[in-house]
Amino acid sequence: MFRRATGVTPGGVNSPVRAWRAVGGSPRFVARGLGPHLWDVEGRRYLDFIASWGPLICGHARPAVVSAVVTAAERGLGFGAPTEAEVELAEIIVAALPGADRVRLVSSGTEAVMTALRLARAHTGRARIVKFAGCYHGHSDGMLVQAGSGGLTFGVPDSAGVPDAVAALTAIARFNDLDSVARILEGGGGDAAAIIVEPVVGNMGTVLPEPGFLQGLRELADRHGALLVFDEVITGFRLAWGGAQSRFGVIPDLTCLGKVVGGGLPLAAVAGRRDVMERLAPGGPVYQAGTLSGNPLAVAAGLATLRLLADSGAYERLEQLGSAAEDRLRRGLSALRRPVCLNRVGSMFTLFLGVESVRDLHTALAADTAAYGRFFQGMLEQGMYLPRRSSRPPSCRLRTPVRTWCRWPTGRLRAWRWRCSGLPSPGPTGAEGAPRGRAAGCGGLEPGRAKRGRAIRRERRWWAAGPEIAVGTVRPGGRARVRVHGHRGRRRVARILGG
Numbered sequence: 001m002f003r004r005a006t007g008v009t010p011g012g013v014n015s016p017v018r019a020w021r022a023v024g025g026s027p028r029f030v031a032r033g034l035g036p037h038l039w040d041v042e043g044r045r046y047l048d049f050i051a052s053w054g055p056l057i058c059g060h061a062r063p064a065v066v067s068a069v070v071t072a073a074e075r076g077l078g079f080g081a082p083t084e085a086e087v088e089l090a091e092i093i094v095a096a097l098p099g100a101d102r103v104r105l106v107s108s109g110t111e112a113v114m115t116a117l118r119l120a121r122a123h124t125g126r127a128r129i130v131k132f133a134g135c136y137h138g139h140s141d142g143m144l145v146q147a148g149s150g151g152l153t154f155g156v157p158d159s160a161g162v163p164d165a166v167a168a169l170t171a172i173a174r175f176n177d178l179d180s181v182a183r184i185l186e187g188g189g190g191d192a193a194a195i196i197v198e199p200v201v202g203n204m205g206t207v208l209p210e211p212g213f214l215q216g217l218r219e220l221a222d223r224h225g226a227l228l229v230f231d232e233v234i235t236g237f238r239l240a241w242g243g244a245q246s247r248f249g250v251i252p253d254l255t256c257l258g259k260v261v262g263g264g265l266p267l268a269a270v271a272g273r274r275d276v277m278e279r280l281a282p283g284g285p286v287y288q289a290g291t292l293s294g295n296p297l298a299v300a301a302g303l304a305t306l307r308l309l310a311d312s313g314a315y316e317r318l319e320q321l322g323s324a325a326e327d328r329l330r331r332g333l334s335a336l337r338r339p340v341c342l343n344r345v346g347s348m349f350t351l352f353l354g355v356e357s358v359r360d361l362h363t364a365l366a367a368d369t370a371a372y373g374r375f376f377q378g379m380l381e382q383g384m385y386l387p388r389r390s391s392r393p394p395s396c397r398l399r400t401p402v403r404t405w406c407r408w409p410t411g412r413l414r415a416w417r418w419r420c421s422g423l424p425s426p427g428p429t430g431a432e433g434a435p436r437g438r439a440a441g442c443g444g445l446e447p448g449r450a451k452r453g454r455a456i457r458r459e460r461r462w463w464a465a466g467p468e469i470a471v472g473t474v475r476p477g478g479r480a481r482v483r484v485h486g487h488r489g490r491r492r493v494a495r496i497l498g499g
């Protein structure tokens with residue numbers, strides 16, 4: 001399928017991170033999703049830690065969201081005219097975000113950022129924008145300078161095709177380093193229109209603001225007459241109902257939203273102070289427009305998602321899921337004889353291998369990406385669909401007991417940690433040099449000790465993958481005997497039998 005795709009699409013994908021260049025291998029082509037799971041076109045099931053890169057906070061094909069979209073579609077796919085639902089969505093955003101007096105709906109995070117920066121330039125009469133190395137704000141020209149996301153791992157931090165004159169208007173500071181921002185603001189002759197930041201960075205992996213950092217940005221912006229723009233495309237309605245700005249208590253002048261606010265369909269928004277937002281056309285001189293802005297299907301998906309999140313307890317639940325994921329990962333990796341850094345806030349987390357702490361792009365780039373690639377492939381083989389960097393736990397079935405999904409890391413990571421450890425392989429006792437038994441990735445079948453029923457139950461839990469199931473029996477004190485359905489099963493059997 002990937003070969004077929006590369007014949008008609010550059011790189012075989014419609015957005016670079018989907019090509020898996022950072023972690024190796026060919027991307028899985030997805031057939032469908034339900035709740036926290038995905039199925040690829042070959043019928044394999046995965047626990048999805050990407051959630052469409054953020055929007056699907058309530059899981060795949062959530063019935064309330066699907067039926068809202070179907071109902072909206074039955075009334076018409078779009079009108080190019082205002083609707084009541086758009087007003088309702090804007091009212092919810094204004095009520096939720098401390099920094100939002102007015103909202104303009106757009107179709108992508110990139111558009112939201114472009115609009116926010118144009119507004120900031122119009123409001124201040126200045127041109128320069130201060131951004132942070134490793135933060136990603138979409139693919140508009142001026143923001144593709146030391147950007148995170150695909151630009152970072154793709155190895156092309158500065159895109160070809162961006163004119164030098166445009167890039168020169170973007171000054172780069174260091175995340176969590178207020179001095180670097182002050183130096184730019186003081187050295188630039190007071191020409192900065194805005195400081196734009198992901199309040200919690202998701203695009204160089206999850207990187208948290210240190211205490212006082214966001215507050216310090218607020219003060220610097222005020223002192224130098226620049227606007228503070230929070231890019232909450234990832235964090236908006238994810239870290240809290242009021243986004244990172246309410247969680248950290250720092251109110252920006254403008255906020256960019258996307259992902260969750262569209263419930264999985266193309267919708268984003270720019271929101272902010274009334275006096276700044278009123279500069280937008282048609283009331284003001286700052287032009288911005290979009291044929292599909294406020295599209296009724298996208299608005300319906302966004303509204304249905306926000307209604308689910310407004311239910312009491314949704315954010316406690318997300319916190320609980322995030323903390324359970326962190327806990328399990330830490331336990332699973334505790335025997336790894338290498339430094340590991342796990343950054344988490346709410347339901348966003350990233351595992352960095354080979355480093356003690358990550359607080360900015362410099363420290364994020366020191367992480368061992370090759371080890372992470374092996375970890376990624378190993379987890380994928382065991383049905384865990386992880387991103388190459390920032391993860392969201394499959395949060396989404398808010399009512400599902402934490403136990404049902406977070407059981408995975410301890411058992412499964414034990415199977416893989418030796419691979420990540422950079423230690424010599426444990427010897428020729430199992431397939432591919434893995435130790436025999438549980439650590440060999442054979443689903444808990446321990447030929448020497450396993451009791452019949454127990455081993456089979458374990459194997460089913462760890463190995464069943466759609467139609468490709470290896471059904472096994474273990475003789476007490478003997479080796480696994482396995483019936484195989486599907487090629488993937490055969491590979492596993494080879495391991496179970498020790499090669």
Ligand SMILES: Cc1ncc(COP(=O)(O)O)c(C=O)c1O
Nearest residue numbers: 108109110136137138231233234
């Ligand atoms: C923080 C942030 N801002 C902006 C964007 C761009 O959004 P979109 O891909 O909808 O254009 C992204 C995309 O991942 C993002 O993570």
